Structures are given as C-alpha cells and as structure tokens.
Amino acid sequence: MTQAFRIIGMVLLCLAIGYLGSKITVESVQTWYPTLEKPSFNPPNWLFAPVWTTLYIIMGIAAGIVWNKITLDKDSVKRGMTFFFSQLGLNLLWSYLFFGLKNPLLGLFDIILLWLFIYETMAQFNKVSKTATYLFIPYMLWVSFATILNASIWWLNR
Numbered sequence: 001m002t003q004a005f006r007i008i009g010m011v012l013l014c015l016a017i018g019y020l021g022s023k024i025t026v027e028s029v030q031t032w033y034p035t036l037e038k039p040s041f042n043p044p045n046w047l048f049a050p051v052w053t054t055l056y057i058i059m060g061i062a063a064g065i066v067w068n069k070i071t072l073d074k075d076s077v078k079r080g081m082t083f084f085f086s087q088l089g090l091n092l093l094w095s096y097l098f099f100g101l102k103n104p105l106l107g108l109f110d111i112i113l114l115w116l117f118i119y120e121t122m123a124q125f126n127k128v129s130k131t132a133t134y135l136f137i138p139y140m141l142w143v144s145f146a147t148i149l150n151a152s153i154w155w156l157n158r
Helices: 003-030 046-066 074-100 104-126 130-135 135-158
Strands: none
Touching: 003 046, 003 074, 003 135, 046 074, 046 135, 074 130, 074 135, 104 135, 130 135
C-alpha cells in the first residue's frame, strides 16, 4: 500500500467522521444552540465547518504518515493509531453528547477526555514522525479552545 493511499484513506475516514458529527449537530445548531447563553468569545457559527474540515484533513494526513511507517516500527505505529482511532471516536461522541443529547456537561466530560487522548496520540505519533506530531498541533489548540468554550456554555446555562 502506498503512502498516498494511506493518507487519502485516513483523510476520507476523518471527513466521514466529521460528516456524521455534522448530521448529529445540524438540527440542534438551528433550534437549541441559538437559545443558549454563550460567552463573548463564541465564534460565529459559519466558522466551525471550515475549521473542522481543515482539521479533519490535517488529522488524516498525520495518521496516514504514521500508518505508512508500519514496517519501520510496528509497535509504536499500532499504539499511535489506537490512540488516534480512540480520539476520533471521542470526537464524534462529543457531537452526540453536546448537540444530540443537548447536554453541555456530558460534552464537557467527553471533550476533556478527548483532549487527553489527543495529547497521548501526539506523544505516540512523536515516536514515529515529528511531522505527524506537528500536524496535530492546530487540532490540539482548537480542542483546547473548544474545551474552554464548552465549559463556559455549560457554566452560563447551568
């Protein structure tokens, strides 16, 4: 399997997860979310789709790069990819908890766990590819911001 195929496969997987998450959120973004009190630093709704699309593409590239190293360091790649898939699942679960169940507190618990799994994914990826680790930095920064935003929304609406 070529590196290009692995990268394309991982990008498509990440975009599919993003698409599923958007299907969960779309109704609540139009009905429930506008009724919530939000902090002054809440970004406009139109910003989320392009940011997340970009992040999913970058995440997929990083995962494809790591997957491509499977013949060089099988154990490290397996550990890194296990954390990658786990954080991807937590990412999707957040959409369901926050928007699907309309529960910012459960979303907050999930996003904190997601942040920890992203951190560990980066630590594992770093054993295999510095480039993949660097590609994860924007995602880590965005999820850090999203964690603060989620906590603020929960606090303002408790």
